[in-house]
Amino acid sequence: MQLRWIRQSTIQYNEKSGEIRTDKLSEQFILSYKKAADLYWKELKLSYYQMGYNLTGLDPCTSYEVKLQRVCDNNMRSDYSSTIQFTTGCPVPGSVKADQISKTSAQISSMFSPGVNVCSAQRPAYTIHIEYATPGGTWQTVISNPGPGSSMLFNLQSQTSYRVRVRYEYKTGIFSKYANEINFKTY
Numbered sequence: 001m002q003l004r005w006i007r008q009s010t011i012q013y014n015e016k017s018g019e020i021r022t023d024k025l026s027e028q029f030i031l032s033y034k035k036a037a038d039l040y041w042k043e044l045k046l047s048y049y050q051m052g053y054n055l056t057g058l059d060p061c062t063s064y065e066v067k068l069q070r071v072c073d074n075n076m077r078s079d080y081s082s083t084i085q086f087t088t089g090c091p092v093p094g095s096v097k098a099d100q101i102s103k104t105s106a107q108i109s110s111m112f113s114p115g116v117n118v119c120s121a122q123r124p125a126y127t128i129h130i131e132y133a134t135p136g137g138t139w140q141t142v143i144s145n146p147g148p149g150s151s152m153l154f155n156l157q158s159q160t161s162y163r164v165r166v167r168y169e170y171k172t173g174i175f176s177k178y179a180n181e182i183n184f185k186t187y
Contacts, residue, residue: 032068095110103156129142129168132162
């Protein structure tokens with residue numbers, strides 16, 4: 001998430017902090033952020049010259065809150081800015097393809113998997129949902145763990161057309177959008 005602020009303003013008088021208006025610009029800001037569901041805030045000290053900040057290492061499909069505060073000359077802090085809420089995106093599987101198609105099976109693969117979370121140095125927890133159906137039929141789901149990016153569909157009917165779509169599940173009930181839907185026919 002990229003955060004930017006355009007203009008600084010000086011607080012004339014704040015009863016809580018006792019800050020009095022000054023023409024001198026603050027040399028530091030405190031950027032506070034947390035997952036919306038968390039109780040405690042994490043803080044980052046930023047210099048005056050940083051008029052923006054790239055907040056990295058956030059979990060996908062997660063709501064966050066962020067607020068900004070100025071460090072005053074007397075090392076006291078101003079009131080917080082308004083809290084901004086945002087939700088990080090959910091990476092979508094890359095282009096899906098079917099190969100190794102036989103009479104009763106097909107290999108389904110995707111060319112993309114979510115990246116490494118830089119805070120934990122681990123991949124975000126997710127499962128791959130491969131859904132398939134005959135035209136006009138009911139979707140059936142095969143759940144696969146992250147890995148090389150492919151799964152086999154077995155027990156298919158020969159000489160039959162199938163539709164396939166793929167998405168990630170990050171947390172129980174939190175899904176990415178579907179990747180491109182593809183069609184193939186067994187032999």
